[in-house]
Amino acid sequence: MSGRPAKHSVTLKGHRTSVSLEDEFWQAFREMAFEKQRPINDLIAEIDVDRGDTMGLASAIRLYVLRNLQERLAGS
Template identity: 40%
Template sequence: MLDLEDAKLKKRSVTISGHRTSISIEQCFWRHLKRYADTDKISLNEIVRQIDEARSRSLSGSIRAYVIQRLETESTQKITTD
């Protein structure tokens, strides 16, 4: 069953290169972003900084795209190892 609370936008504060900013992003994307920061052994602020540096659109949209790309990579890797 879909958890609609998980899909609601929530405003988050982050620091990018010493500047505080806020991002409105769904909890499900934030949860995966935190997991990727842990996996990569970097802080949330650092992973957001890296995404911000590479982006060509809104930061929240870029975070969503990053999470989807990582999920797709994980899915592909799982299929090839099964």
């Protein structure tokens, strides 16, 4: 893993788009989608709605991953 953002294709509102995320964040996000038994595109659509107009989608996904991991640690 390089730590550099890489483009990942997703479908959002019926359109293909790309999100630039570091491989580490993308892998953690994919694992969370798997654990929740939800398609990645569904989670991205949910994050997109929640982020509003003030934050980029990639940043919103990173924060989603961070918050999820923080919740896991707090529950341990």
